[in-house]
Amino acid sequence: MAKVKGDIVIDIEKCKGCELCIAACPQGTLEKSKHVNQKGYLYIVKVEDNCTGCANCALVCPDAVITVYRQTSKAKQQVAKISNVTGDLTVTVKE
Amino acid sequence: MSEKKMLDDQHYEEMIQEESICINDNIVYEAPKSALYDTPMHYCPGCGHGVVHRLLAEVIEEMGILNDVIGVAPVGCSVLAYNYLNIDMSEAAHGRASAVATGIKRVLPEKLVFSYQGDGDLAAIGTGETIHTCNRGENILIIFINNGIYGMTGGQMAPTTLPDMKSTTSPFGRDVITMGAPLKMTDLVAQLPGTYYVTRQSVHKPTNVRKMKKAIQKSFEYQKQNKGTCFIEVVSNCPSNWKMTPVESNKWLEDNMLPYYPLGDLKTPDGK
Amino acid sequence: MKELKLMKGNEALAEAAIRAGCDAYFGYPITPQSEVLEYLSREANNRTGMTVLQAESEIASINMVYGAAGTGKKVMTSSSSPGISLMQEGISYIACAELPCLLVNVNRGGPGLGTIQPAQGDYFQSVKGGGHGDYRLIVLAPSTVQEMADFVGLSFELAFKYRNPVLILTDGALGQMMEKVELKPQMSREFKELEWATTGRKNGNGRVITSLHLKPDEMEVLNHHLQKKYREIEKNEIRYQAINCEDADYIIVAYGLVARICQKSADLAREKGIKVGVFRPITLFPFPYQQLKEVASNKKGILDVEMNSGQMIEDVRLALEGSVPVRFHGRMGGIVPSPEEILDKLEEKFIGGAV
């Protein structure tokens, strides 16, 4: 059975690397980066593609760094509408 | 994995769905945009102040009360809250936030007024103002950040510091014989007829964050109905002065603070 | 038609506050000014809807004033010396945040708990700052019950004109004294939104009332701004009274109630053939340095009389820069000097003895 598909976007420059999101994530999606941001903090990155969009990470984040997305059927239609690209594209898809 | 050459839109659409769901319609959580400035906060990494600020901003936006709210932030780590919350705000002298909030509310009764106070502020130097504001049942929301320590001044003992807890002014641990037991202000104000809704919350876990948000929402609703003082204690952390990592501090909070300051409602409208 | 009433100073002041359209009063009882709170509790709310709140302390009162004044409403408090001492932190915040409001000190004898009798021992505290940091209050010193009433409206006017707290510095005797007052008609409490005031966000950006500027260069800029404002106040707002000073050989300088007693002394002196005039600063900040200097030039001597150990005399000396001999007579602890006593001292210090 397919899991709920979620994703997050991290505003790495605002992240202070406190790791509270890592601790709050039930999926183990997040890890600390090996790089520092401009403020000198080791920011957070997504290391697994298993996010369910539960928003736990965003809820506990003291710096309002994380935006959480979850796939909905309504959103699928939206995607269909906005993609109107022509031309050659080489992309990688999973099989 | 295989590489495919795709020329038609049909395939491309599928690819987008597969690759990114990060589009506006899919947002389930994003930082408040109108009530919170898009600026980094000065708080230490992992400090609960940031979460509570964000929740305040979320509620203010969702309730559409951006132009009706006036906040008061007294001296303490959160004195610069007005740099983060995009609403009308007043700084206050150490301990005097609830008096300042009283002054505002009394001349602008139709506005929604809240104070945002630390434990040193609310439970030590401002004890008198806190109790009398609650006793008069001023129609305001008091948010009380209890991190068991003086954050801004570098980790001195607060009235809420736990027994045996070390601070820079209780270097051998708080001795309750000479320094008194930690003051449970929330229990105290719950006894006063002027308070309408008194609750103790935390923001160290997602479920608690959700409950805290509800508590703020309710408090503003009650204030709109002129019900009296709403008082929310937030048992919070101070990783810097507790000398722990944020994750450790939340664990410590759960193991040590919560047994002394149990979470939950102390006074609700239906008397439960 | 004139509305004349026989009233106590404190009550006249309270009545004037109602009529000036004052929006809120926050205070705490202390003798000899409790009548202000009592009168307002009785009269204000049902007449104009004005908020009157007895706070739990003067510290709470002044911070309620700070909060309410931050909304741009007309707000005031009153107290007497020990209570005013408690308010100093709040007053400093108010001055720094540039909030208009009216403060009233019905001065009693100190230091400490002191006495409930009238005194002027709070001059330094009132005009030199009082709380921490470089700030000034506009300080008005009434000498009659009429002025106790008149200065209320004037204070609000000045407070809003300069965004600065204004202090009426009076004393226990004036507060308790009954005199005839002509009362001004009732002004409306119509509220004009001010662009800086925190009344709920207006144009998408939160406004802030604060006295905190952590960066030293910003704090210095703010201080320069305050000082510029104080210079402006000094330029525009000096008020004083010079009574029979033109032909006088001697000038008595005194403020408040004492100035009135000194007028009696001057009358007695003239009966005796000694030409004495009285110079009464009405604004203690800004102090009428230049005006006093002009009035006192070529006089034989200046007697400064105060109900303290000599505080305003420092400003009198600053004004005169040694050009005229200055002597002092003061009573302390709540004792009011008599006209005869003052004349005796003047004669003793300038005419009888060697100067």
Ligand SMILES: Cc1ncc(C[n+]2csc(CCOP(=O)(O)OP(=O)(O)O)c2C)c(N)n1
């Ligand atoms: C009259 C006065 N006394 C002392 C201080 C110094 N001071 C600033 S913040 C603070 C304590 C802050 O602790 P708390 O209220 O718990 O807030 P936190 O910083 O922990 O968030 C103290 C003692 C002050 N600013 N004013």
Ligand code: SF4
């Ligand atoms: S909780 Fe927020 S600030 Fe902390 S590490 Fe995660 S994203 Fe960064």
Ligand code: SF4
């Ligand atoms: S949304 Fe949930 S699953 Fe996804 S990263 Fe955040 S906590 Fe983990």
Ligand code: SF4
């Ligand atoms: S000192 Fe403590 S309370 Fe203050 S910002 Fe840092 S962690 Fe938070």
